[in-house]
Amino acid sequence: MSECYYSPAGPRDGRITLGGAEARHVSRVMRHQRGDKIVVVDGLGTEFDVVLEAVRPNEVVGRVLAAATGRREPRHSVTLALAVLKGDKLALACEQAAELGISRFIPLKTERTIGRLSAARLERLQGVALAAMKSCTRTVLTVIEPVQDLARLASRAAEYGQALVAYEDEYESGLDNVLDRRASSLLLVVGPEGGFAPDEVRVLNSAGVKSFSLGPRRLRAETAATTVVVSAMQLLGDLGGRNAPEQP
């Protein structure tokens, strides 16, 4: 699959309509014509094989030939909550996590958070998630939540099958020691450059969020975020191989 398009509305009466940037890309950049076949995803896990019936610069309409759900998606729903980082680092971490297959990204306000998340930066994260979905041929668009504080995150921890936080003062348990392989949804929490304050970790732990160690080397926050997502996907069998689900 070389190129795919995004239509959050999905099909109506067996037809899908693309507008805006997606329509321009189909008509102007790729110069598709009536009768050509393209792939459209709804960002919720379904992809459609579509034959084009009308190609205009601002609107492209196609008839759905086939639909499939969940292709190339991990079996587990993973949410990454990451402290807001300065500059491009937040977008980088969001991009890598979206490629790796997370469902949801929560920018987190913590005691030692330095960066601020303006409306423009939040919008940029949404663009990053969309580009990542397309480049890695996912069918689910990573949902970017508004900034949350730690108390709010803690209050919602019970909504997940398991919730875990990477903590540099935890020495006993690694992710493979604490990860519950049977949980179908997972919240992974990663702190800012200066780490979580001990009080913050107590708040999380009290809400049932278990601490784990990433080992003795002190990782930069954006590296820690990617490391946590890769490790979880690896341990859950969602990084390919014989334990993995269906392949493309």
Place this chain on the structure above:
Amino acid sequence: MSECYYSPAGPRDGRITLGGAEARHVSRVMRHQRGDKIVVVDGLGTEFDVVLEAVRPNEVVGRVLAAATGRREPRHSVTLALAVLKGDKLALACEQAAELGISRFIPLKTERTIGRLSAARLERLQGVALAAMKSCTRTVLTVIEPVQDLARLASRAAEYGQALVAYEDEYESGLDNVLDRRASSLLLVVGPEGGFAPDEVRVLNSAGVKSFSLGPRRLRAETAATTVVVSAMQLLGDLGGRNAPEQP
């Protein structure tokens, strides 16, 4: 350990000398004085507790109080060979891999490699490796090799306990299926944005480099590089927890 300094020469007659940027940092930035204690690493795995005897802008001399080897280092020697990528992506991948604990980084020339590695870019990678060693409190400096072509890499594959290549047309085996946990040294090969040509993979396979899959989602090359290193460290027990070696 908040700050450490780098002296590749190591101690002579029980004393360590820092010059250049390291001496300036001790004397000018940190404003250390005679009698202060600092930590110096030799980049080969040994760290020294040092008491300063002379602090000058260009030369700092200290007496070694204690030495320890291998702290905060993975038990396995991991080499990452990564196709040269455009722009900052190569440096980003090198940085994350160095933080995660690789020993050696090999920039690779492949059929579909687009970026070129000038002498200035190679030197920049060395700076990235040094900064990563310091920021993540490692004691081993990741060795940056000159650019190699694939034939040369293949001819040296037998020098490693195991050699593996991430290949997008491999579906059967994931890293956890092929990784030999008893190998003490590991070569991990990751291709460019457009992937390896089938011929190139055949050359690697013939030299004993086994293919593995990173799963059905198509990762950007720099994300794939970090993913491969994290997965290997996780599966080898080098990312913390009860299977991990000594903690700080």
